[in-house]
Amino acid sequence: MYPNLARPGRLAASLPLLLALSAGAIAVLGFAPFAFFPVAVIAAALFSATLAQGSARAGFLRGYAFGLGLLGFGVFWIRISLNEFGNMDAWAANLLMALFIALMALYYGLVGWLTRALHRGPAWTVPVLLLPGLYVLFEWLRGWLFTGFPWLNLGYTQIDGPLAGYAPILGVYGLSLLTALSGGLLWGLIRWDWRARAAAGAGLAALWLGGLAVQQINWTESVGAPFQATVIQANIPQAIKWEPEARIGIMETYVDLTLPHLDSDLILWPETAIPNFLHEARDPLLDPLAERARETGTEIVLGIPVLDLEAERYYNGLVSIGSVEDLYTKRHLVPFGEFLPFGAWLGPLITLFEIPMSDFSAGTAPRPLLRVGQWTAGASICYEDVFPAEVAQALPDAGFLINVSNDAWFGDSLAPHQHLEMARMRTLEGGRPMVRATNTGVSAIIDWRGRVLNQVPIFVRGTASAQVQPRAGATPFVRFGNWPALLLALGLVGAGLLIGRRGTV
Template identity: 60%
Template structure:
């Protein structure tokens, strides 16, 4: 039965595309309604015009909906902490959203160009091969182009269980990672499109395929890919809740240190590892090292504890790093390798600095760390570490495996206030724990701090804007998940193979004609 023509006027289609993109946001934290991603990608495909024109615009409006509602919080850091006027901050945020939406515009254009017509014998190539292949490969490009912005991928929200439903696709994460989860979402959406647009035998076949993807995911979730090592360890996370506008004030160093030292004393005797957040010390290490580290190290050794601290570290004039140090029975350092553009460094500094000299973010000229792998010695354990934004890059986090017994992420999400950002960022940390089969300790300045088990489940957390100490237990683990061993390569190769197959099927159709 041929599919009906799509009679939507362009303006109506674009408005619905914005709505479809916004629906995707509901799949991410703090909402966690994972079926929203399936509905969103399905709507993306159904809203594309039947001909070869209009796909670019429809995809762009979809991207505006997704990113406009999903990352509007960027304006908070620009306006409230970057001294940018509100009008300029909003304009720059909208410009960024419009630019990132071009990825979805390109997706719309490619799908409309590569898929066969709806009345063609191989009509199924569009939803089942072109859509998932294009979607995943463009998400992958977005993860590294111009240093990358791997935020709000279709697979990110698939680890949030719902009552009765659970999180059926989450079991794929340790096998194929977040790109594989996105592939599962996009392929599931294609199967829904087939079920909606075709009757006869196509509909039950599509529904059976959909059930198979989700059922296999549920079965994979039962597999223990890694195994316990020694331990368990008692972990303590310090959340100082130091207001961002006061943190970098000249007279703020001593009060901030007192906060974290007091919190440390509360749990020192009962903790194996204590984690301070990113740049918990709002001063260069060499300026406080003599008075801070020797007594703190002595106390840690006496108590049998290890302490991990976020602090800026200057090696020489004009060269400083966003760093982590460990003190206790072992001393080690890690320098952040993946910096945030405009927040930690200014791209094309020489050209842009005179134009935006009023943009004044503290510590915004960090140098890039050059460690081959993100590992820090914490007492007897090698630990996989990430600082803030680094934990949104799955390939970088997995580089710590298999040596890492557990993971640590330190962050300062105060830049984004009481918005969706801290919830979304915690979700990324959970996904990294699940992908790599390792527990993760997450310390943030103002929240959300958390202790996460090797299945990506939050076992304890501190809410936003609350000062306190979070305590819990982590189990060091050994071994590697399939994702930790080979990364995203299988998912990306499968996506590429889908597009190659679509092109070959299209060519054979044209040759036969």
């Protein structure tokens, strides 16, 4: 006989899992390119609902389901990097993508497990104290453990919402906490008795109105004269980028796009724009280009690989030419894309990867600073700008931020838009504008409030220019980093435990 799948007990057990999976999936709509920031709060409310009751084991399964929904719909583009550009067979790329998502979802499973395991007090401590605090602590852990994968942090969904006002104070992890807390209060507004609903509504209003209020604070100030910046997006297909026969054509493309903009004060090319080592490109390209830039008073910054002949190592570099020359080499490398981690453990699996230039060495500069003419810029290359504390190391010395990237690895997916969203958050946290050039998009010039002043759409060959105003001073986030957000998260969890121990209602 077939089992009775329609039994109420089994249906009741599966509904919270389906709800948690759905909550994670719809949370993706809060991120770019959709950017429906209230959806993230609704998703957090639904996640709170699934953890309102149940065992620790049930909490783990529901948290894991939430993580599968969020990451499964939010980072499926990993397959594109592995299959189309990493030359991996489709079955292997899909398998590794699924394995990666399954492993990353464990963080959310642990959030659900601990939320239920630690819950001893009144029901409201789950959505208001335990879940928001634990969510952020494990989000932060995911951002650095095993080199870190801080993608789809919940706080990024609020870049265009009222809660964005807290970014210069608490950073993206603080915004994640406030988003999760907002979801918990929203759940209480729907489900609790009238007195508790009133308190939840007041708390929700205070959070969001407070965000609007602190948006009016200028944590940094303008310094010096504004300058004209231009970003170059050559839209070179990743499939031919490293082909030897394509090198001359690629360099000609960048020069052709640059020459009409030599009236700009700063011109930025993307990550590894030149597919030659720095010493190889000097005579045919960089020295003549630098001389032309000096004649017009232009500073040019471009991405290029750098080979250390003595140490037999190569680096992902960013070089500034014009009135002065300076070099920054990437410090935080992308696993598998730029270096192969855990080689002794992974063994034969490494042979599946055939990614050009995938054995970079990490730069050793103590701070990510680059001299650009008369200015000092905070430099980040590709993946580095998703680590807020590392970008903040350039401040307050840097008057503006520079990011170069090659998001062609992500193909036509959500990832380039998500990456731009994270770059925008760095400008809010640091109170600095950013000039950002990418190979295939989205290249943009962003002001210190996270607003895009001008951009080149994805998969378009072109340029974008705007006035950039350098700034001075330090936001609270620059001064204190992630610590206030983490201490606040620990405080919420501690309060939940204390209330549970005392049995306070």
